[in-house]
Amino acid sequence: MGIFNNLFKKKEITPKIECPRCLGKGHVNEADIIRLDKELYWAPGDCAYCKKTGEVDASLVSKIAVDEMYLTIERTDRERKKIINKDKQAIAKAAEYKELIDSFVDHIVLSYTEKKASIDDIAETLLVKGPKGIDKGELVRYIKKIIEVKQL
Incomplete structure (x- = not known):
C-alpha cells in the first residue's frame, strides 16, 4: 500500500x-x-x-x-x-563568479584612477585581452556605469 x-x-x-x-x-x-x-x-x-x-x-x-x-x-x-x-559546487561556482566580476571591476577602477587611462583606452585593452565577441559600445557603457556607481 x-x-x-x-x-x-x-x-x-x-x-x-x-x-x-x-x-x-x-x-x-x-x-x-x-x-x-x-x-x-x-x-x-x-x-x-x-x-x-x-x-x-x-x-x-x-x-x-x-x-x-x-x-x-x-x-x-x-x-x-x-x-x-x-549545493556546494553551485555555491563555489557562485563565489568564483562574484570574485571574477569584482576583479574585473577592480581592474577597471585601477586603470581609470591610478593609471589615468581613458574609458576608450580601457575598453580597447579589455577587448584585446578579453574574450572575443564583446561589443565595444556595451563595454564602454559598463565602464561608465562602474565610474558612476563608484563615484570616480
Whole structure:
C-alpha cells in the first residue's frame, strides 16, 4: 500500500507571495537593480527569482537571498535548483563568479584612477585581452556605469 499512498499523496501547497526581487512584475528593471544594489552585476531583464511569474513560494525567501547575484536568468533550471538547495559546487561556482566580476571591476577602477587611462583606452585593452565577441559600445557603457556607481 506504500506505493499507492505515495502516488496519491496530496502535495503540500506552499503559499505564494509577490516576488521580492521584481516586485511582482516578472522582470527586473533598473529601479529594482538599484534597490538591490546590483548595478555592477545585473542588467534589466526577466526575473530569475520568480522565473518571470511575479510570484514565488513563500519558503523561497528563507532558502536564498533576494539579491543573490549569481541567480540570473542565464542559469539553467538544474543550476537554479542547485543554488536554491545550497549545493556546494553551485555555491563555489557562485563565489568564483562574484570574485571574477569584482576583479574585473577592480581592474577597471585601477586603470581609470591610478593609471589615468581613458574609458576608450580601457575598453580597447579589455577587448584585446578579453574574450572575443564583446561589443565595444556595451563595454564602454559598463565602464561608465562602474565610474558612476563608484563615484570616480
